[in-house]
Amino acid sequence: LRPYFSYAQVLEGAFFAATQSYGVTFVERQDLPAWHPSVQAFEVKDRNNRFLALLYVDPYQRSFKHPGAW
Numbered sequence: 329l330r331p332y333f334s335y336a337q338v339l340e341g342a343f344f345a346a347t348q349s350y351g352v353t354f355v356e357r358q359d360l361p362a363w364h365p366s367v368q369a370f371e372v373k374d375r376n377n378r379f380l381a382l383l384y385v386d387p388y389q390r391s392f393k394h395p396g397a398w
Contacts, residue, residue: 335387351375354383364390 343354353373360369362384370383389395 339385352380353377357382362386 346352346354351374354370355373357369357371360382362369364386366388367384367386370385371379372381372383374380386393
């Protein structure tokens with residue numbers, strides 16, 4: 329199933345669902361610091377384009393990360 333559920337497609341689908349359900353949008357911020365080059369940062373905005381939060385996405389396994397879904 330991996331070809332049908334690539335990381336990029338799953339992330340796009342999750343953001344689409346959040347936008348449709350809650351009206352929030354996600355804007356990638358490549359200018360923000362992160363603890364690893366593969367980590368992506370997104371600015372989350374509400375329906376009125378007001379800042380709500382920063383979301384850091386770090387989906388890849390590394391030796392220093394603890395396993396689990398938290």
